[in-house]
Every structure is written in structure tokens, then in C-alpha cells.
Amino acid sequence: xxxxxxxxxxxxxxxxxxxxxxxxxxxxxxxxxxxxxxxxxxxxxxxxxxxxxxxxxxxxxxxxxxxxxxxxxxxxxxxxxxxxxxxxxxxxxxxxxxxxxxxxxxxxxxxxxxxxxxxxxxxxxxxxxxxxxxxxxxxxxxxxxxxxxxxxxxxxxxxxxxxxxxxxxxxxxxxxxxxxxxxxxxxxxxxxxxxxxxxxxxxxxxxxxxxxxxxxxxxxxxxxxxxxxxxxxxxxxxxxxxxxxxxxxxxxxxxxxxxxxxxxxxxxxxxxxxxxxxxxxxxxxxxxxxxxxxxxxxxxxxxxxxxxxxxxxxxxxxxxxxxxxxxxxxxxxxxxxxxxxxxxxxxxxxxxxxxxxxxxxxxxxxxxxxxxxxxxxxxxxxxxxxxxxxxxxxxxxxxxxxxxxxxxxxxxxxxxxxxxxxxxxxxxxxxxxxxxxxxxxxxxxxxxxxxxxxx
Numbered sequence: 307x308x309x310x311x312x313x314x315x316x317x318x319x320x321x322x323x324x325x326x327x328x329x330x331x332x333x334x335x336x337x338x339x340x341x342x343x344x345x346x347x348x349x350x351x352x353x354x355x356x357x358x359x360x361x362x363x364x365x366x367x368x369x370x371x372x373x374x375x376x377x378x379x380x381x382x383x384x385x386x387x388x389x390x391x392x393x394x395x396x397x398x399x400x401x402x403x404x405x406x407x408x409x410x411x412x413x414x415x416x417x418x419x420x421x422x423x424x425x426x427x428x429x430x431x432x433x434x435x436x437x438x439x440x441x442x443x444x445x446x447x448x449x450x451x452x453x454x455x456x457x458x459x460x461x462x463x464x465x466x467x468x469x470x471x472x473x474x475x476x477x478x479x480x481x482x483x484x485x486x487x488x489x490x491x492x493x494x495x496x497x498x499x500x501x502x503x504x505x506x507x508x509x510x511x512x513x514x515x516x517x518x519x520x521x522x523x524x525x526x527x528x529x530x531x532x533x534x535x536x537x538x539x540x541x542x543x544x545x546x547x548x549x550x551x552x553x554x555x556x557x558x559x560x561x562x563x564x565x566x567x568x569x570x571x572x573x574x575x576x577x578x579x580x581x582x583x584x585x586x587x588x589x590x591x592x593x594x595x596x597x598x599x600x601x602x603x604x605x606x607x608x609x610x611x612x613x614x615x616x617x618x619x620x621x622x623x624x625x626x627x628x629x630x631x632x633x634x635x636x637x638x639x640x641x642x643x644x645x646x647x648x649x650x651x652x653x654x655x656x657x658x659x660x661x662x663x664x665x666x667x668x669x670x671x672x673x674x675x676x677x678x679x680x681x682x683x684x685x686x687x688x689x690x691x692x693x694x695x696x697x698x699x700x701x702x703x704x705x706x707x708x709x710x711x712x713x714x715x716x717x718x719x720x721x722x723x724x725x726x727x728x729x730x731x732x733x734x735x736x737x738x739x740x741x742x743x744x745x746x747x748x749x750x751x752x753x754x755x756x757x758x759x760x761x
Contacts (some may be wrong), residue, residue, distance in 0.1 A: 312430055313337040313354060317361035317373065318389070319345035320498060321676070327414065334423050344368030348376050356384075362412075363390040374404045385426045389414060403610075408602060408671075417634070418672035425601075429591060436580060442679075443576045453536070453553035455521065456577060462488060463548070472474045472555075474528035488551075493524040493533065500524065501538070511754070515540050515549055527555070541574050548581075550574055596646055597653035600668035606674055608666050612680050616723065624687040624722040625738040626677035628656070628694065631715045631750040633673035635707035648703055655697045659690065684722055684755075691718050691753050715751040717742060722755075 312335045319326045319342055331338050339354050341347035347361060359377065363370040374386055385407040408422045447454040447466035454462040465478055473491065475481040485491070489506035496502070501521045501713050509515050519540050519742040527534040536553040550573050595603040600608070616623045630636070630652065637645040649669075656667045657677055666678040677694070679687055695718055703714040719742025737756055745754040 311336050311434075312358065312427055313339060313356040314360060315339045315341065315347060315351055315354065315356040317341045317344065317359070317365070317370065319343055323362075323412065326395075329418075330416070330419065333418075334427060344370055344373035348373050351377055352380070357434075358385050358387070358426055360389060363388055371400050371404070374406065378404055384692065385429060387422065387426065417637075417670065419487070421672060422602075423533065425595060428595070438581045439576070443573075443580060446576060447573065452555070453551075455551040455553070457488075457551060458548045460627050471529050472525070472534075474525050491525050493526070495524045495663070497522075497660050498639060512551045516542060522556070523553070525553075527557075530557075548577070550577060594653070594669040597650050597669055599653045599657050600666065602668065602671055605666075605668040605670065605678070608668075612666075612678055613734075615680065621681040622683060622722055622724050623734065624679040624682050624720065624732055625693065626679065626687070627670070627719045627738050627742040628675040628677070629717050629742055629745075629746060630673040630707045631710050631717055632705070635709075636705055636714070639707040651701055651703065652698055652714070652716075654724040655701060656694055659693050659697050665690075679732060682722070684724075687720055687722050688753070690756060691720050691755075695753060696719065699730045710749070710751045717745040717750045718753040720753060722757040 314331055314335045316324070316331060316338060318327070324342075326342060328338055328340060330518070335358070337356075339356055341350050343365045344361070348368065349358075350356075361370045361373060369387060370390070374388075375388070377384065377477075382405070386405070387408040387410060388406050389410045397522065410419055410422065410536065440597070444464070444466075447456075447464075448468075450466060452467055452473060453469045454466040455462050455469060462478060462481070465481075470476065473481065475484070487503075487507060487510070489503040489510075492501065492503045492506060494502045494504075499520075499522055501518055501523050506518065506523075509518055518538050521538045523536050523538060524533055525536060534555050534557040534733050535696070537556045539552040539554070541546070541550045541552075592600060592604040594615065612623055615621065628650070633648075636648060640648075648677075653667075653669060654746065656677070660667055660677070662679075662682075664680040668676055670676040677690070679690060682690075695716060698714060698716045699725055701714065704712065705714045706712060710713065718739050719740070721734055721738040721741055741754040741756050745752050748754070
């Protein structure tokens with residue numbers, strides 16, 4: 307199953323869990339690095355530079371939160387998956403603030419863990435592919451004698467070695483520290499077919515950069531310690547509103563026509579491939595691959611933003627957690643293909659029930675879904691919860707293996723935060739999860755509710 311070159315760092319102080327899940331992870335990634343506590347995990351992170359981190363929260367010497375905080379100082383983008391037997395709200399909020407990618411409660415459920423690890427491996431693989439394509443693009447443009455710039459209207463995103471040679475800047479960041487725009491290097495020459503900084507700047511603001519193709523500009527050349535004349539060619543590419551700008555030194559060959567069409571077509575094609583990879587990566591980080599609705603990563607980001615709005619504007623916030631009743635039995639009885647179809651139908655039904663502008667539903671992992679309702683009262687929350695429950699009932703999906711009834715049903719846990727304060731905000735997730743547990747443990751196929759004042 308593993309056909310990747312991905313390294314996973316697993317940090318766990320419990321030797322029994324380590325032995326159990328090292329084998330689980332080895333089936334899905336190429337390399338496993340194991341640490342017994344946070345300090346050892348941080349040391350091995352610095353030594354091996356893994357692609358994914360899976361860590362417990364509570365550990366001796368250095369806990370998982372502190373280790374994650376130190377890792378984020380080194381790498382703010384690496385996927386981090388937290389495993390913990392504890393569900394205290396303060397740990398959840400700290401983890402969200404540190405940008406943790408996923409959460410797995412112990413003991414780990416293999417189906418859910420498999421889903422999360424596979425999705426994370428896919429994310430890392432696509433990211434590595436994008437980086438490879440970007441390196442290929444850089445190699446291509448670095449072989450060109452002409453200056454090549456990849457830019458949106460006002461920011462240079464990438465430049466080739468010829469640009470650094472001519473301008474004398476070490477890298478793009480040094481250039482940006484000194485200049486807001488490439489046009490600041492243009493000299494104010496007033497000749498037919500020449501442009502200066504004012505013309506270029508005006509074209510950026512008006513969205514008419516493409517009209518500058520074929521024009522000339524004069525710029526100081528660090529390589530020659532003298533001014534040079536450059537022919538401008540600008541191409542756009544379709545994935546985003548960005549441009550490839552080519553500046554060819556024609557100081558000695560001003561009368562010679564330079565055919566740049568072939569070069570620019572190749573560059574545009576490479577850039578489009580990278581932008582498509584970026585688009586796919588962004589979609590992967592926000593959309594559940596099976597159901598097509600928002601995924602756990604999108605929920606984490608949305609929930610964090612909604613909490614901030616609640617604390618700022620003192621509006622109510624409600625959460626609804628949903629679990630498909632006896633879904634493991636459904637999968638075992640009907641097969642995983644039927645299970646996937648069931649998840650898709652349920653996700654579509656839940657999504658279709660969301661009618662207000664800020665209502666949000668996502669897949670939370672495995673057979674769980676979660677809904678965020680901003681600025682809603684208790685009656686409205688319970689009304690939506692009932693509609694969600696009725697909507698799944700009305701699908702009438704056969705489930706002969708259910709211990710509740712002969713069709714698929716869901717259990718729902720709800721919680722609402724009426725008075726907006728930081729203490730309630732940290733408890734809302736935990737209370738909602740508690741209500742879902744109550745709904746499941748008291749017979750399933752029901753709705754259980756509590757507000758944060760009751761908790």
C-alpha cells in the first residue's frame with residue numbers, strides 16, 4: 307500500500323501503544339522515526355526533518371503541546387496529528403492555536419486512523435510533487451540569458467539568476483526589501499516604444515500589463531556597470547491572474563527581432579502545471595475526498611474563526627455533532643463500497659439542510675459529521691438538529707444490522723454558547739462531544755442537548 311518516500315515521526319510514551327501502531331504506520335509510510343517523549347521527539351525532528359508528526363499530548367519530560375510549539379517555530383506547515391486519551395477543552399484550544407492538523411482520541415479506531423493517515427499522506431505527496439515542479443521551473447528559467455519574472459500585478463513571486471546578475475541583488479527577498487516594484491529600476495526615458503516606471507505602474511493599476519509586450523525599457527546593468535536596453539514580453543497564464551515577464555537585453559542587438567514565443571509558451575505551461583498542483587493542494591486541505599463536503603481541516607479553521615467572532619461580537623454559537631448509528635456493522639454487513647455510498651448520501655443530505663449564510667457542515671472523521679451554527683438561539687439549533695435527523699431518516703437507507711431500526715439513523719449531540727466569554731468558548735466542543743456520547747449511550751437515534759451554562 308505504501309509507495310511513497312514519506313517519513314513519519316511518532317512520539318508516544320506508552321510502550322504498548324507504540325508497538326501496536328508502529329506496525330500500523332509502517333503499512334502506510336516508508337520511514338518511521340520513534341520517540342518516547344516530547345524532548346526526544348523534538349531532537350529527532352531536528353535530526354531527520356520528517357514529513358508528518360503523530361504525537362501524544364501528555365508525556366513526561368516535555369509534553370506534546372510544548373513540543374508542537376517548538377516544532378512550529380521550525381516548520382509552520384508540517385502536518386501534525388495529535389493522539390490523546392484526554393479531551394480537556396484547554397488542550398483542544400491550544401492545539402487549534404498551534405495549527406494541529408488532526409486529532410485522534412485513544413484508544414485509536416483503526417478505520418478513522420486509516421482515513422486520517424491516508425489523507426495526510428496524500429496531502430504530503432501532492433505537496434512534494436508541487437515542490438518538485440517548482441524546482442524544475444526554477445532550473446528552466448535559470449538557464450535563460452533573458453531576465454524571467456513570475457509575478458502578479460504588484461509582487462514578484464519568482465525570478466531567475468539573470469535577474470540577480472543584472473540587478474546585483476542576492477535573492478528576491480533582498481530585492482523586495484529595497485523596492486516595492488520592479489518598475490523602480492526603470493529609467494525615465496522618453497522615446498517612442500519605450501516605457502518608464504510611471505507607464506509600468508499605471509498599467510499594473512489598470513490591468514493592462516499585456517499591452518506592454520514589444521515595448522522597450524532602459525535599466526542599469528550591474529553585470530556591465532552601464533545602462534542597458536531591454537525588450538519586454540509579458541504573457542498571462544490561466545490558473546490565476548499572474549504573469550510571466552521576460553526582459554531581453556538588446557543593447558547590442560536593438561535592431562534584431564527576438565522571437566520569445568517558444569520560450570514563453572514553455573514557461574507558461576510549466577507555471578500552469580504548478581498552479582494546478584497548488585489548486586489541487588488547496589482543495590485537498592479543505593474538502594473531504596470521499597463526500598465532497600468540507601473536511602476536518604476546514605472545520606478546525608472555521609471553528610477557530612467563529613470562536614473569535616463570538617468573543618468579539620457576543621453572539622451565540624452552537625455545535626451539532628453527528629454519528630451514524632452502528633456504521634461499523636453496516637460496513638461489515640454490506641461492504642465498504644456500500645459504506646462509502648451511504649456516507650456520500652448522508653453528507654449531501656446534511657449539506658442540503660444548511661440554508662443560512664453562515665451555517666457550516668463538515669465531515670469530522672470516519673462516520674462523524676459536525677455542524678457550526680453562528681448567531682442562533684436554542685430553538686433554532688434544535689430545529690436544525692431535528693431537520694438533520696429527519697433528513698437522514700427520510701433517506702430510508704436499509705440497515706438490517708442496526709440495533710435501533712431497519713434503516714440508517716443518526717445520533718446527535720448539541721451544545722450552545724449563549725453568553726460569550728472565553729470560558730464557555732473553551733468548553734463548547736467538549737460539552738457537544740459529551741452530549742453525543744450521551745445520545746449514543748442512551749439508545750442512539752436521538753438528540754441530546756446542553757448549553758454551556760448547564761455544563
